[in-house]
Each structure stands twice: as structure tokens, then as C-alpha cells.
């Protein structure tokens with residue numbers, strides 16, 4: 001039995017830029033913190049790119065301390081309001097990465113594969129986006145930034161949930177399908193296989209040394225050739 005774990009933003013849906021925009025806007029609205037494009041790249045480099053890590057770091061740039069739990073809740077609430085507003089007003093910004101939904105559902109229906117979701121998004125944010133492509137993660141091993149800060153722990157938690165659910169202590173193979181540099185680094189750190197999705201064609205994953213990088217899921221046979 002093989003475990004295939006999917007990232008959400010930039011992998012199942014083309015939501016990376018709307019997501020980044022909502023987080024940056026949250027700090028501008030709540031704390032008048034303006035993050036430049038260069039600073040944003042640097043913040044992403046200093047973290048594994050999860051909502052909670054980025055929020056803590058942005059908050060720290062101004063206040064020189066970590067936000068407390070109340071402040072985290074305030075940040076999350078504002079972020080989710082912006083995301084829901086964007087979801088309603090910019091429907092075109094929440095598009096599926098071509099073929100993602102079909103591959104996801106195909107895998108769910110196959111006996112020899114187990115599907116999981118690991119995202120750096122907060123849970124509510126992840127649910128809003130998944131709803132757009134009719135994926136309800138009930139019963140699916142699913143981990144997110146409400147549970148752990150680091151993407152590495154988030155992916156490990158999904159693997160743990162999948163093992164529990166399927167009463168196994170080992171999968172024949174584990175793949176993480178992701179679009180980010182940190183997705184690739186995480187697979188190296190944990191020692192699992194990586195399938196890169198480069199829907200923007202920026203070639204970053206190839207340059208980082210990822211050996212399997214696809215533009216999207218449109219060529220189903222090609223995707224299955226890598227996981228079979």
C-alpha cells in the first residue's frame with residue numbers, strides 16, 4: 001500500500017497568491033505592518049512557509065516578541081474573513097490545478113493507495129479551499145497549521161494518522177505532492193518521495209534538484225507512472 005500526500009496551495013488549487021495576499025493584508029490591517037516583496041521572500045526562507053510560522057515572524061518584526069494565543073486567534077480570524085471575502089468576490093482566483101480533483105478522487109477509490117493532505121494553511125483556510133474543488137477531508141489523514149507549526153511536523157502527523165487509520169506501521173512508499181521549495185526540503189528531511197507541481201513554470205523545483213516535476217495533473221498516465 002502506498003501513501004500519497006497532497007499539499008493544497010499551488011498543488012491542488014492555484015491559491016498561493018491569494019493566500020499570501022490575505023496574510024499580508026491581515027498584518028497591514030491589524031498592525032500597520034507593511035512587508036515588501038523582498039522581505040516576504042526572506043520570511044518564507046526563514047520558515048517552512050506555514051501560516052502560523054509566518055504570522056509569528058511577521059508579528060515579531062514589529063513587536064520583538066511572539067504573539068500570544070489571543071493575538072494568534074485575532075490574526076487567524078482576520079485572515080479567514082479576508083479569505084472568505086476573496087472566495088466570494090474573486091472566484092476566478094480559486095481555480096483547480098488542472099486534473100487535481102480527478103487524480104485525487106481516483107486515488108481515493110483505489111485499494112492500493114491511501115491519500116492524505118498536509119498543508120501549511122490553517123484548518124479553516126484549508127477547508128474553504130478544498131470545498132472549492134469538492135474535497136471534504138472527513139476520514140482522510142489531514143494535518144494543517146492549527147496542529148503543528150512546522151511543515152515537517154505537519155507531514156509527519158499525516159503519515160502517523162494514515163498508519164493508524166490503515167493499521168499499518170509501514171507503507172510500501174510515501175509520496176508528497178507539492179509545489180513549494182519547502183515541500184521538497186520536507187521530503188528530504190523525512191526521507192519520502194517527492195512529486196513537484198510547477199504550474200507557473202518557474203522551474204524552481206528543478207533547480208533545487210527535484211527529479212520529478214509536472215506542470216499539473218492533466219496527464220493522468222504520466223502521474224500514475226511515477227507512483228506505480
Ligand SMILES: [Mg+2]
Pocket residue numbers: 007008009010011178179180
Ligand atoms: Mg503549496
